[in-house]
Amino acid sequence: MTCAYAVRVALMKFPGVESADVSLNKGLATVKLKPGNTIRPSEFWEAIRKNGNTPKATRVTVRGEVEAGGAQLKVSGSNEVFKLNAAPAVASQLKNAVGKVVSVEGTLTPVKDLKAAVPLEVQTVRP
Numbered sequence: 001m002t003c004a005y006a007v008r009v010a011l012m013k014f015p016g017v018e019s020a021d022v023s024l025n026k027g028l029a030t031v032k033l034k035p036g037n038t039i040r041p042s043e044f045w046e047a048i049r050k051n052g053n054t055p056k057a058t059r060v061t062v063r064g065e066v067e068a069g070g071a072q073l074k075v076s077g078s079n080e081v082f083k084l085n086a087a088p089a090v091a092s093q094l095k096n097a098v099g100k101v102v103s104v105e106g107t108l109t110p111v112k113d114l115k116a117a118v119p120l121e122v123q124t125v126r127p
Helices: 003-012 041-050 088-096
Strands: 017-023 028-033 058-067 072-075 081-086 101-108 120-126
Touching: 003 017, 003 028, 003 041, 028 041, 041 058, 058 081, 081 088, 081 101, 088 120
Parallel strands: 081 120
Antiparallel strands: 017 028, 058 072, 058 101, 072 081, 101 120
């Protein structure tokens, strides 16, 4: 069994995963999720670590309600809340979206402590 195969199998075990493609040469795992899934990125990071690899920055698209003056996002269908970091132009979009449900695209970068909160570095906001 190759390491890439082991990581792919570990990722595919999560309910809500539609497909997973892993390239250790590229240092990239691409996971397509089914709508309505409740998987947390930290769960993927833990599976990657258990297979002897180090998780890196994770590109995500998250749908949820903007709260706290645009400083956080409550994920739809879960109790998870992400602290949001954004450049000024995007931050003003977030402030204008308070109380609204939006899709946020950005990056989460894992830290050693998988229980620690990881801010979502926001690149785009869409209704």
